[in-house]
Amino acid sequence: MLPRVCEPPPLDPKLEADVYREMDHGDVNRGFVRDLFESGPVGPRVIDLGCGPALIPITLCETAAAIVEGSRPAVSHGSDLSSLQVMGVDHCVDMLELARVELEFAGMLGQIQLEQVDLNDPDGLQSELAETVISNTVLHHLESPINALRLGIKALRPGGRLFVRDLYRPETDREVERLVELHGGSAEAATSGIDPRQLLRQSLHAALTLEEIREIVATLGIDPGCVNMTSNRHWTLDCVRPERQS
Ligand SMILES: C[S@@+](CC[C@H](N)C(=O)[O-])C[C@H]1O[C@@H](n2cnc3c(N)ncnc32)[C@H](O)[C@@H]1O
Known part of the structure; x- marks a missing residue:
């Protein structure tokens, strides 16, 4: 098995x-939002x-606005999308x-709020916000x-939903290279000397295996079966806030 190699902090x-x-x-972002809406309540x-x-x-x-307007199929699960508020x-x-520039361009400064938070800081978010x-x-x-998972759980209201997706670390270098070939784009796309293929390679080496993330969630009181592979390179955790906070 390949060891986990954390990424160096950006220079x-x-x-x-x-x-x-x-x-x-x-595509990845639309897939994330589609899966989020299709598999449970939102907001x-x-x-x-x-x-x-x-x-x-x-x-x-x-997507929520399109669902509310009726131009996209409604989702069940009891989501109240007419008053959706997001904090990034x-x-x-x-x-x-x-x-901030993207929000201004999209005209969403009123609906999406931004905060500087370090996910390593246990006091980075208040309890039961969302x-x-x-x-x-x-x-x-x-x-x-x-x-970060502890902080996310802390910020959830009772009964709230945690939906987390990330890359998984393959077992071999060969599989890493196969995924880089498939999804890393081309070296010509390198901007200012940063090659997107090298970024993906480093990310895959820094990612958790499915077993590692399942072990982590189990220690937080979450059923490890809530983490599943959802593409050839991603796992997804989709669960309700655990009863006990650890
Ligand atoms: C690969 S980007 C993903 C951004 C976004 N989630 C998306 O899918 O487009 C990873 C993001 O995590 C942020 N990040 C990394 N370490 C963090 C930390 N300790 N606290 C908060 N954010 C962090 C980075 O600044 C970066 O914006």
Whole structure:
């Protein structure tokens, strides 16, 4: 099995934020929001942990508006989408600045709020703020991903829903390279010397295996069966807030 190798902190956070924003995550983001709506209730208050440029909160609010208007099929699960409010949190000021520009452009500064929060800080969020806590491809950035899950659980109201997706770490270098070939884009897309394929390679090496994330959630009182592979490179945790807070 490949060992987990955490990513080095970014040397130039602004450049890395710009490079991340330039990559096309449209399909992945739409898939995240589709799966979130299709598999359970959403909102009315949602927190996105590690929101980056806030493209998922924007897609979420656009999709909710289309459902409310009737131009997209309604979702059951008792979601109250007419008053959806999203809070995106990230520790990186450069990401938050990009997010603010995206929100302004989308006309969503009133519906999506941004906060600077370090997911390692147990006091980063207040208790019982939201019915839904989401996160996409963030946990592999953290040395101790359990801290972010604890914080997310703390911010959930009783009965609230945690929906977290991240990359998984393959068993072999060969599989890492296969995924980089399939999903890493082309070396020509490298901006300012940062190759998106190398970013994906590093992320896959820093990610958790399915067994590792299942062990972590079990220690938080969550049924490990709530974590499942949902693509050839992602696992998804979808569960209700556990009864006991650890
Ligand atoms: C790969 S990006 C994903 C962004 C967004 N979730 C998306 O899917 O577009 C990872 C994000 O996690 C944020 N992040 C990494 N470590 C963090 C921490 N300790 N606290 C808060 N955010 C963090 C980064 O700043 C970055 O915006």
